[in-house]
Amino acid sequence: MIDYLYFDTDCISSFLWVNEEKILTQLYSGMIFIPQQVYNELSFPGISHLKMRLDVLIDGGDAVIQPIFVDTPEYVLYRKFTNSPDESHCIIGKGEAAALALAAISNGSVASNNLRDVVSYISELGLRHMTTGDILIKALEASLITEIEGNNIWSAMAAKKRKIGPASFSEYIYLKK
Numbered sequence: 001m002i003d004y005l006y007f008d009t010d011c012i013s014s015f016l017w018v019n020e021e022k023i024l025t026q027l028y029s030g031m032i033f034i035p036q037q038v039y040n041e042l043s044f045p046g047i048s049h050l051k052m053r054l055d056v057l058i059d060g061g062d063a064v065i066q067p068i069f070v071d072t073p074e075y076v077l078y079r080k081f082t083n084s085p086d087e088s089h090c091i092i093g094k095g096e097a098a099a100l101a102l103a104a105i106s107n108g109s110v111a112s113n114n115l116r117d118v119v120s121y122i123s124e125l126g127l128r129h130m131t132t133g134d135i136l137i138k139a140l141e142a143s144l145i146t147e148i149e150g151n152n153i154w155s156a157m158a159a160k161k162r163k164i165g166p167a168s169f170s171e172y173i174y175l176k177k
Contacts, residue, residue: 004108005130006033006066008118009041009095011111014132014164016042016050018156023139025062032063033108035098039065066102077101081121092117103127111135113163132157132164133172140173147173 005028012034015021024032034054042051057063068074081089081097092100096114100121103110109128112118122129130138136153139145145153150169157164166172 002028002031002109002128002130004033004103004106005031005111006035006099006103006106006108007038008035008099008110008112008114009038009093010113010163011130011132011135012038012054013042013047013050014113014157014160014162015135016053017160017162018153019053020153020156021053021057023135023144023153025057025060026144027135027138027142029062032057033066033102034058034063035095035102036065036067037094037098041095068098068101072105074101074105077104089120090117092121100125100127113165132162133169133176136169137173137176 015024039054042054054063058065068078078097078101081092081100082094083091085091096112096118099110099112100118102108104125104127109130110118110122111130113131136145136150140147140150147170154164154169154172166175
């Protein structure tokens with residue numbers, strides 16, 4: 001069961017780039033948390049259209065921006081991930097770090113496609129994790145999309161240079177079985 005789903009920039013933008021955020025709202029309305037750092041990353045001028053799409057979710061109550069305040073347990077973790085990680089870890093980006101820190105403290109789940117940077121933290125912290133592909137599988141199971149629609153969405157995401165995994169949604173489903 002998911003109570004809090006903290007998105008990093010890559011995962012939320014996969015849906016925003018292809019105008020498929022309705023999948024997120026149909027599955028997770030009110031459980032979508034966007035760390036302030038992710039919101040800031042989506043505020044860059046070259047991708048302001050993504051921020052505008054995200055603002056619609058926020059204004060509609062489907063998503064919430066979650067700040068990290070100084071002198072909180074989340075902040076301590078965030079600073080560790082972005083500035084001084086343990087020896088076995090690399091410094092990670094602000095969006096990934098914020099999603100991990102917030103999920104760790106609130107016992108939430110992380111939505112991230114950046115497995116290379118976050119998987120060891122997710123394992124260490126005992127967090128639940130979802131990728132774009134996992135969310136599309138949930139949409140398929142809920143009959144929100146068909147496998148053909150999932151393949152079309154997957155192709156559109158890949159065309160926007162989203163790093164989502166194998167060549168097709170069908171292949172992703174097969175690999176997850």
